[in-house]
Amino acid sequence: MSERIYTAGLVVIGDEILSGRTHDRNIAQVASWLQVQGIRLAEVRVVPDVIERIVEAVDALRTANDYLFTTGGIGPTHDDITVDAIAAALGVPVVIHPQARAILERYYADKGGLTEGRLRMARVPEGAELIPNRMSGAPGIAIGNIRMMAGVPHIAAQMLDSLTGTLEGGAPLLSETVGGYIPESEVAVLLREVEKAHENCQIGSYPFFREGRVGANFVIRSTDADALQSCLHTLCEGLGELGFDFTPGGI
Amino acid sequence: MSERIYTAGLVVIGDEILSGRTHDRNIAQVASWLQVQGIRLAEVRVVPDVIERIVEAVDALRTANDYLFTTGGIGPTHDDITVDAIAAALGVPVVIHPQARAILERYYADKGGLTEGRLRMARVPEGAELIPNRMSGAPGIAIGNIRMMAGVPHIAAQMLDSLTGTLEGGAPLLSETVGGYIPESEVAVLLREVEKAHENCQIGSYPFFREGRVGANFVIRSTDADALQSCLHTLCEGLGELGFDFTPGGI
The missing domain is CATH 3.40.980.10 (MoaB/Mog-like domain)
Structure with missing residues (x-):
């Protein structure tokens, strides 16, 4: 590949x-x-x-x-x-x-x-x-x-x-999502640090407002499966340390 | 202006x-x-x-x-x-x-x-x-x-x-629309000729498919109100000559 x-x-x-x-x-x-x-x-x-x-x-x-x-x-x-x-x-x-x-x-x-x-x-x-x-x-x-x-x-x-299938493509871009009723402004520093620590990964933050509550889904993207899993692990650990509940796969 | x-x-x-x-x-x-x-x-x-x-x-x-x-x-x-x-x-x-x-x-x-x-x-x-x-x-x-x-x-x-209202703008772009159950391919030549005959006007053609019938709305745009009305008149005349029913304002 x-x-x-x-x-x-x-x-x-x-x-x-x-x-x-x-x-x-x-x-x-x-x-x-x-x-x-x-x-x-x-x-x-x-x-x-x-x-x-x-x-x-x-x-x-x-x-x-x-x-x-x-x-x-x-x-x-x-x-x-x-x-x-x-x-x-x-x-x-x-x-x-x-x-x-x-x-x-x-x-x-x-x-x-x-x-x-x-x-x-x-x-x-x-x-x-x-x-x-x-x-x-x-x-x-x-x-x-x-x-x-x-x-x-x-x-x-x-x-x-x-x-479909007729174009020569590169490695598929993989992604993992984790989400929760987490105000993105309270985890902005965490997101930046986790992204910086995992060179081949990119973290996007997608805020939402549902049923009167703010939250966000965080999407990690990478073409490297191992880097992606490592980044996901670090991010979840960080969210837990800040006391946030989160849902793998996003909400 | x-x-x-x-x-x-x-x-x-x-x-x-x-x-x-x-x-x-x-x-x-x-x-x-x-x-x-x-x-x-x-x-x-x-x-x-x-x-x-x-x-x-x-x-x-x-x-x-x-x-x-x-x-x-x-x-x-x-x-x-x-x-x-x-x-x-x-x-x-x-x-x-x-x-x-x-x-x-x-x-x-x-x-x-x-x-x-x-x-x-x-x-x-x-x-x-x-x-x-x-x-x-x-x-x-x-x-x-x-x-x-x-x-x-x-x-x-x-x-x-x-x-709103804080930007210095130009002349408002005016538009007139006429539409009908008219296959755009049958009026392509007419549209081109009418546009060519009215220099400050632009005609856009927007086809649709509704209730099993094809049709199109034709939108004339101009910053010149007189040119716009003259172009609209010529287009409606042309559609009529080709035997099409049309609706002012579009459908």
Whole structure:
């Protein structure tokens, strides 16, 4: 198993997210999916439907990471320009993918046929492959380390499902959680000291307010199973010494 | 009224968003709030709890925009490093804000007093002012064109509320919506042509699938009220000519 941690960037494309009209749900689903693949989501950028802005974000994140995912902007309308932006970033022309065209022809055969708008969804940067999509006709697009997905969350989910297990990943990130009705401000020093004492571990603190009481879950993350268990042990010991009740697995 | 469009960037800080554990709700609420202020959200970046990564994102977006908002990383624990990152980006030291300290002392007077962790929440970049927060003791922080807010969405909402009307904004962005059970692929050409014919207008297309039928809402945005109405008129005419029923205001 490789020790290297693979990373991914995500570019969310769409004026509708930046205007507040649509609440993004792709960041969370891409993040959760990557976590399970053993790939760490390193950064997300949300950019408008402006080709230069998409190119800039795509270039920054595709070179800084092992993978780059995009959501949005691959539909049939004139404001769907993700394919053009990726082609520009890679310096390749946009072409009609024959298999994508065939898929769309079949899908729209009894729905009025392939209009000019619909044919746009067969456009890909030259050299790209398709990401199957069982929900609607239009496929996602894979080229190099880039994976372009739909903006509609349940279609993006289908495309992620098609990609499961296809990416070379790093060591899975392991985690342990412990939680309790513990005000995080009373254990801030403990958390910092425990994290400092366990080099390969990261401790996140997630406060909550339930039934009139404050509390927090503490999540330790590491790719090293032994370090993780040692860190968990030290943290639980520390919480006990401070007189707090805690629940393994979190509450 | 100024013709200039004011823009803002948003940096969302938190490993918990990138790991998929927490679903971000601040992007949508900051976006909607800015829209009402007449300020356009130009870009969002989600970055991990790593000081260099926060500094990089903050520097990129504070110089490219009129305003920069941040959410997350201003709590009591060791992984709350937003203040340190902003101070580093601005080249100023971190100091204890006397008024913030007084607020926290009052707030925690009957809750065990001001611990080392809690006092962290009074730390600000030198020269900063406070953003009031009625929900919990800890205030947000304003310095230059930067506004630092809590990561917990209902506390961030309180801070946004405190900021309402305090920012110099541009012309309010106006919008008109028209929608119908119209497959967007059948009007893609119309949308592009109408947008092209109305220079100061932008048309977004937002497809949906309801009760077994596809449809879409088309949102025209402009800071120019006359251009907006003219664009709306042309779009409705075009939809009618294609034989579609449509509903003003969207469905």
